[in-house]
Amino acid sequence: MTVNFRSVRAILWRDWDPIGCGVPEDEYDDYVPPVVAMLTQGKTRADVADYLRVTAAETIACPVSEEKLALVVDKLFALKGTNA
Numbered sequence: 606m607t608v609n610f611r612s613v614r615a616i617l618w619r620d621w622d623p624i625g626c627g628v629p630e631d632e633y634d635d636y637v638p639p640v641v642a643m644l645t646q647g648k649t650r651a652d653v654a655d656y657l658r659v660t661a662a663e664t665i666a667c668p669v670s671e672e673k674l675a676l677v678v679d680k681l682f683a684l685k686g687t688n689a
């Protein structure tokens with residue numbers, strides 16, 4: 606199972622996007638490798654959601670809704686079923 610950087614980057618930029626005001630596509634690149642690692646290491650949905658929740662709220666200071674977070678985690682976990 607392979608999850609690539611570009612696929613995760615696209616989801617974080619398009620769907621997670623805590624800043625939400627037309628940021629550059631590379632804005633969230635620092636957060637992609639940890640997400641890729643979590644997905645490839647078999648971490649749970651809750652683990653990935655917690656990482657993204659804390660990152661948005663504490664690191665970026667722009668919390669995201671639980672509904673948005675659930676959608677993002679669903680899309681990230683869907684990558685595990687493909688060679689994306």
